[in-house]
Amino acid sequence: MTTRVLIADDQSMVRRGFRMIIDAEPDLEVVAEAADGDQAVAACERFAPHVALMDIRMPTVDGLQATRRILARENPPRVIILTTFDLDEYVFESLRAGASGFLLKNSPPEQLIQAVRLAARGDALLDPGVTRRIIERFGELGMRDAEVPAAVAELTPREREVLELVAAGLSNAEIAERLVLAPGTVKTHVARVLSKLGLRDRIQAVVFAYEHGLTGRRR
Numbered sequence: 001m002t003t004r005v006l007i008a009d010d011q012s013m014v015r016r017g018f019r020m021i022i023d024a025e026p027d028l029e030v031v032a033e034a035a036d037g038d039q040a041v042a043a044c045e046r047f048a049p050h051v052a053l054m055d056i057r058m059p060t061v062d063g064l065q066a067t068r069r070i071l072a073r074e075n076p077p078r079v080i081i082l083t084t085f086d087l088d089e090y091v092f093e094s095l096r097a098g099a100s101g102f103l104l105k106n107s108p109p110e111q112l113i114q115a116v117r118l119a120a121r122g123d124a125l126l127d128p129g130v131t132r133r134i135i136e137r138f139g140e141l142g143m144r145d146a147e148v149p150a151a152v153a154e155l156t157p158r159e160r161e162v163l164e165l166v167a168a169g170l171s172n173a174e175i176a177e178r179l180v181l182a183p184g185t186v187k188t189h190v191a192r193v194l195s196k197l198g199l200r201d202r203i204q205a206v207v208f209a210y211e212h213g214l215t216g217r218r219r
Helices: 012-023 037-047 063-071 091-096 109-120 128-142 150-154 157-167 172-179 183-197 202-211
Strands: 003-008 028-034 051-055 078-083 102-104
Touching (some): 028 109, 078 091, 091 102, 150 183, 183 202
Parallel strands (some): 051 078, 078 102
8 A cells, every 4th residue: 555645844845855755665655745734734634644744843833733733633644743953842742742753854765764654554753862862851841740540550560661661762672682571572562551551652652651750760
């Protein structure tokens, strides 16, 4: 099945470059472009893309507002946030809004393709290096005094440990090495954590952990 992609960015050259990269892949197709958030929301309704590449800083309606509006709809696409800066102050809020990952605009083409394919199959782009820097800057912002959901009590001690390591930005391979487990076992633990907590992907797990102070850090 061909993955349908929307590109939302106020710079036409950026849109054109991304389109060339994506359309060169036999399993991917750009079905629409948008120059601002309003156009992005309308394009999602009209063209039903599977994945939306969303710039943050756009005129009229920015990417954050557009992401919230798009993800509030029924059967929304996966949203990947595009940013020029790896410490953009809007990135963390976009992830909290439900985006499935973020990508630097100067990332190599193969990483863009990987991000789209990961999002399309329900996974999330969680680059460890950039993620850890964003977590370091925005972790305290993400912590809230919200009541911890009852579902957290259903996690086993090992699953709770895995959640804390996911929140720290570790990959499955890194978690496996840290806990001396097989990568397949870690994958199973992650899947169970997501299922028990009703989360869509690893990105949501990171946000959830910080929202509820489940990162192993002291408040």
